[in-house]
Amino acid sequence: MATELAPGVHWVGAIDWNLREYHGYTLPGTTYNAYLVRGEKTALIDGAYHGFEGEVLGRIGSVCDPETIDYIVVNHIEMDHSGTLPALVKKLPDTPIYCTERARAGLARHYDITGWKIRVVKSGDTLDLGGKTLTFLEAPMLHWPDSMFTYLAEDAILFPNDAFGQHVASAARFDDELGHGAAMAHAQKFFANLIIPLAPKVLKKLDEVGGLGIDIRMIAPSHGIIWRSHAGDILKAYVDWSRGVAKDKVTIVYDTMHGSTTMMAKAIAEGVMAEGADVRVCLLRDGRYEGTHRSDIVTEILDSKAVLVGSPTLQDEVLPTVAGFLSYLRGLRPGRLTAKKIGCAFGSHGGMGGAVAQAEAALKAAGIEVIDGGFHVNYRPDADEIARAYELGRTVAREIRAR
Numbered sequence: 001m002a003t004e005l006a007p008g009v010h011w012v013g014a015i016d017w018n019l020r021e022y023h024g025y026t027l028p029g030t031t032y033n034a035y036l037v038r039g040e041k042t043a044l045i046d047g048a049y050h051g052f053e054g055e056v057l058g059r060i061g062s063v064c065d066p067e068t069i070d071y072i073v074v075n076h077i078e079m080d081h082s083g084t085l086p087a088l089v090k091k092l093p094d095t096p097i098y099c100t101e102r103a104r105a106g107l108a109r110h111y112d113i114t115g116w117k118i119r120v121v122k123s124g125d126t127l128d129l130g131g132k133t134l135t136f137l138e139a140p141m142l143h144w145p146d147s148m149f150t151y152l153a154e155d156a157i158l159f160p161n162d163a164f165g166q167h168v169a170s171a172a173r174f175d176d177e178l179g180h181g182a183a184m185a186h187a188q189k190f191f192a193n194l195i196i197p198l199a200p201k202v203l204k205k206l207d208e209v210g211g212l213g214i215d216i217r218m219i220a221p222s223h224g225i226i227w228r229s230h231a232g233d234i235l236k237a238y239v240d241w242s243r244g245v246a247k248d249k250v251t252i253v254y255d256t257m258h259g260s261t262t263m264m265a266k267a268i269a270e271g272v273m274a275e276g277a278d279v280r281v282c283l284l285r286d287g288r289y290e291g292t293h294r295s296d297i298v299t300e301i302l303d304s305k306a307v308l309v310g311s312p313t314l315q316d317e318v319l320p321t322v323a324g325f326l327s328y329l330r331g332l333r334p335g336r337l338t339a340k341k342i343g344c345a346f347g348s349h350g351g352m353g354g355a356v357a358q359a360e361a362a363l364k365a366a367g368i369e370v371i372d373g374g375f376h377v378n379y380r381p382d383a384d385e386i387a388r389a390y391e392l393g394r395t396v397a398r399e400i401r402a403r
Helices: 053-061 085-091 101-110 180-211 231-243 260-274 294-302 320-332 355-365 383-401
Strands: 003-006 009-011 014-016 030-032 035-038 042-045 071-073 097-099 118-120 126-128 133-138 148-152 157-159 249-254 278-283 306-310 342-349 375-378
Touching (some): 014 053, 097 101, 101 118, 180 231, 180 294, 180 320, 260 306, 278 294, 306 320, 306 355, 342 383, 355 375
Parallel strands (some): 097 118, 249 306, 306 342, 342 375
Antiparallel strands (some): 003 009, 014 030, 133 148
């Protein structure tokens, strides 16, 4: 069944209970949110992956005859939102499709759009449904070049596609149903793994939306729950996350071969705690264990002021698990956040070493300010080196508390 957001506005999307990995990070399923807006005319906003046509059409059918849809709005062409579009166009061949110019070009790269009735829109353009008015706002690179937001004036609902979303499969449709804490935690992971590289654009777009002076009482993204009770909270969180607002918290991420790097990581953590700062110690694994996947770790990093990376040297390189994590971190570019994070690297080696220097170079490439010359030991750390690791933790904690 469809879910009502407001009179004449319904969620008609699909729930993917089985999706466990997407865009490089782990998730407990997701939703593909589509929305039906009905005035005198009817508009469908967004869609789902190919294969979910029956679910979407079934929910639309619980509200109205799908063949009475007058307009289709495509906020974003990525296939988890546009995959149902060819089936809809086949069913509704004369229905106009509203999207940005870049979306029109992108659709042509994904599908055979011969005969599609595409109407290109720009920021400020409107679509009058008769009692309901949709206003379009281009939002390039949030998170693809074609992206746009759609705003429903009469009900003060923002449909921002991927912005403000979360990957979670649930019977809950709204933030207050899922629980505020859970909704924000899923949103933080979504931001940390998808939106961080776009932080400057997020701030610019939020300023632009604020400058329009529009009322936003509900935010209906393309994934996850709908923000009806805490729309202001998620807006503020996006501002804070984009600015790099963080806690006095250190995330230590590492892998080990024979336990030496583990010994160092634990001693560093003890030093951090001795100074009264928070710490997360994350052993890299493939996600079979909670909190060990790279996507969980970058979620911890989002609200940390410092990142420490540990690796033994294997064949003159960092361990493959650590190398993969560092590649992922470089792609996210947390250095684009307004407030810079600090970091350093540590590890053990049996030969000439090299992993620590490579890890620090990768941290710098990700925009993280490296504050130490690297801490490495030969084979297993002795008592003096454990003490040095402890002092490194204290130094990092004092540094973040001074910022």
